[in-house]
């Protein structure tokens with residue numbers, strides 16, 4: 633192989649990046665070359681690799697927009713404390729002076745980060761050829777915002793929402809399934825967040841733990857995509873999508889799948905064969 637020198641433009645970071653914040657968004661869109669064929673997929677499948685964001689997840693996009701927007705309209709100021717909205721923290725907010733909960737579950741800047749970021753990027757990176765997008769729902773911001781943004785360009789885009797078995801986010805509505813433990817992190821809820829527009833999805837698909845982890849490990853091994861479990865859930869949904877909608881499974885169709893984060897957060901979880909065996913997936917641990 634020839635030794636090639638990097639040329640101007642080769643680097644993402646060069647003199648001129650003011651801060652790491654400049655490396656949120658503009659994530660790569662990469663074709664899946666092996667896994668789709670193993671499940672009978674003929675459409676062109678691309679992964680939007682959100683683990684290339686500065687701290688390794690699509691969450692960077694919403695954190696940046698929620699903070700910048702709150703700064704601009706004076707809701708927060710330098711020196712204030714930001715508290716994550718999780719159970720128990722509303723108590724904490726009273727105790728900590730000048731603290732704020734920006735609340736990703738109800739903050740319109742969450743879906744807006746995807747409407748004006750993720751969706752625009754997918755549109756331009758796919759050269760306007762995208763026919764369908766598959767996104768999992770945790771807060772629902774990715775699905776809702778990406779649908780809003782892409783429908784401005786292409787009203788007929790087919791949006792697939794992915795909800796883990798046991799969660800209540802999809803349509804038709806389900807009640808909480810207390811017996812099913814959701815082991816895939818980042819997706820699924822026991823309530824419907826304000827930012828989620830359930831009608832944003834043309835179709836909701838349930839993904840189970842086993843299929844999600846099987847596909848995640850296959851993506852890591854066969855595609856070299858070091859993704860987290862919710863990426864595998866979205867690919868498990870692809871397998872169901874092409875069965876339910878064969879019209880989307882032709883070589884001219886372009887389907888984009890959101891890969892929300894990377895595998896490094898899960899080294900002691902689904903990446904570990906021991907963990908997989910302990911949690912009831914001995915067959916996958918052997919793969």
Ligand code: PMP
Nearest residue numbers: 769770771772773774818862892
């Ligand atoms: N996967 C992972 C790993 C996540 O962290 C999240 C965000 N909670 C999602 C999927 C779902 O994203 P959203 O909150 O936009 O629905």
